[in-house]
Amino acid sequence: MITEKRFEVIINLLKEKEFLTLQELIKMTGCSASTIRRDLSKLQQQGILQRVHGGATLKTTSLNEPKLSEKQGRNTQEKREIAKIAAAKVEDNDCIYIDAGSSTYEMVEYITADNIVVVTNGLTHVEPLLKKGFKTIIVGGDVKANTLASVGSKAIETIKRYHFDKVFIGMNGVDLEKGLTTPDEQEAYVKETAMKSGAQIYVLIDSSKFAHTYFADVQIPQNKHALLLTSEKALQRQDIKAYRNRFVIEGGQS
Structure with a gap:
């Protein structure tokens, strides 16, 4: 089989399949281990895939982001599992920030702490927060039609005024090489600003977000640590050890 055909x-x-081991690739292609290793190295150099411990995963980069209503119907069971873990982090008298997004929306239902203050840039979060009796502050700014998130300079300036005990951030992608990413640069700035204002940072991310890269980087602030909250399904990924080597991850039975 010629090189170009093997690449294809x-x-x-x-x-x-989102991840394949070296042995699986050898079996499926009928090629030797040395040939597959060489092909994987070349494809990684071209930015097409990413080699991880024991195999490889395809890299994707995207500017597209579905509407919030579409995201709310995806991976619902996982998101609720993650939401329960996140909600359990909230303690009585906390001042917290909850990012816009479908996973963070789910956590509101499971918060049982008393006398908390919640700041959010998610318009959909306001009603369920108020129904639970929480003091709720909505961040002003430009509203994105597809995610119903407040973004822009006004949102950033408002968030800078506060100090949070805990910050809960939604994320579109997590990648071993590129880290945390989101399709919209404006939302990336809002997320980074909130993290800078938080004493503890939690990133909610389901299994579908692993090994995906989007347009804008979301940098964890210097001298701060973020805990990735994920699902049991994500912890069953064959490459999860490599992710644990890069990120602090909690979820499922861990």
Whole structure:
């Protein structure tokens, strides 16, 4: 099999399955281990895939972001699992920030702490927060039509005025090389500003977000640590050890 054909076969196999081990690729292509290792190295250099411990995963970069209503219907069970873990972090008398997004929306239902103050840039979060009797502050700014999130300079300036015990951030992608990413640069700035104002940072991310890269980086502030909250399904990924080497992860039975 010529090199170009092997590349095509490897890429198509990875499109069908998000992660393949070296042994799986050898078996599926009928090529030697040395050949597959060489092909994976070349494809990684081209930015097409990412080699991880024991295998490879296809890299994706996207500017597109679905509407919030579409995201709320995806991976619902996982998001609720993660939401319960996140909600349990909230303690009585906390002042917290809850980011816009479908996963963070789910956590509101499970918060049982008393006398908390919640700041949010998620318009959809306001009603359920008020129904639970929480003091709620909505961040002003430009509202994105697809995510119903407040963004822009006004949102950032408002968030800078506060200090949070805990910050809960939604994220579109997490990648071993690129880190945390989101499609919109304005939302990335809002997330980073909130994290800078938080004593403890939690990032809610379900299994579908792993090994995905979006347009804008979201940098964890210097001298701060973020805990990734995820699902049991995500912890079953074959490459989860590599992610644990890069990020602090909690979820499922961990």
